[in-house]
Amino acid sequence: MKKILLTLAALALVFPLALSAAEENKTEEEAASQDGTVRSGVRSVVSGIVSTGKDAVVGVSEGIAEGRRGGESLDGARLVAGKAEFEKLLSASVLRLEETGENRYRLTAAVKNDNSFPVRITGLADPINVMLLDKDGFSSPALVGDLEATALPRSSTRLVFNFDNVEGDPGVFRFFDVDVDVPESVKKQPEGEG
Numbered sequence: 001m002k003k004i005l006l007t008l009a010a011l012a013l014v015f016p017l018a019l020s021a022a023e024e025n026k027t028e029e030e031a032a033s034q035d036g037t038v039r040s041g042v043r044s045v046v047s048g049i050v051s052t053g054k055d056a057v058v059g060v061s062e063g064i065a066e067g068r069r070g071g072e073s074l075d076g077a078r079l080v081a082g083k084a085e086f087e088k089l090l091s092a093s094v095l096r097l098e099e100t101g102e103n104r105y106r107l108t109a110a111v112k113n114d115n116s117f118p119v120r121i122t123g124l125a126d127p128i129n130v131m132l133l134d135k136d137g138f139s140s141p142a143l144v145g146d147l148e149a150t151a152l153p154r155s156s157t158r159l160v161f162n163f164d165n166v167e168g169d170p171g172v173f174r175f176f177d178v179d180v181d182v183p184e185s186v187k188k189q190p191e192g193e194g
Helices: 002-023 026-070 083-089
Strands: 078-080 091-101 104-115 120-121 130-134 139-141 148-151 155-163 171-174 177-180
Touching: 026 177, 078 083, 083 177, 091 171, 091 177, 104 148, 130 155, 148 155
Parallel strands: 078 120
Antiparallel strands: 091 104, 104 155, 120 148, 130 139, 130 171, 171 177
8 A cells, every 4th residue: 555655646746747848849868868857856756755654654663662661551461572571571482393394383482471460572573573593593584473462470371483484403482582492302293204
């Protein structure tokens, strides 16, 4: 939708310029100069629109995150959106790692909340927050699943993530920049193997 709006805005700005250039009777050299000017102008306008749009989206995203951190939630949950909050409020371990196909894995993690309040984990769709690293350090981000999860008080919560294009033997689950080893004992082979 954004691309369509940007394209329409650019066309609305460019169309009058192109129409006036076509109506005027100019030599080929003058027309080529005009085309270069139009092209340069359009490039500048579109670049500005895209830059402003990106800034707006980042601002909205940051505003939402800031508002969620600052306000009290209905259930009294605290928010985890980064490493500092995660390390302060939660811990994680790997319960199971299943190979679901060629270079595909499903990882079940346990997130432990020892607090007396719920903890809402946001940013699960951000590839930098949830990834699986092979033993050589190559990363594979989780495929988009749930956007957030809530770890209930004084309990553990299971979270399931799927990974694709994991070419090496998985060794580390990186969750909010905290490395969690994947023990050999939790690795399961596909049905019919092992």
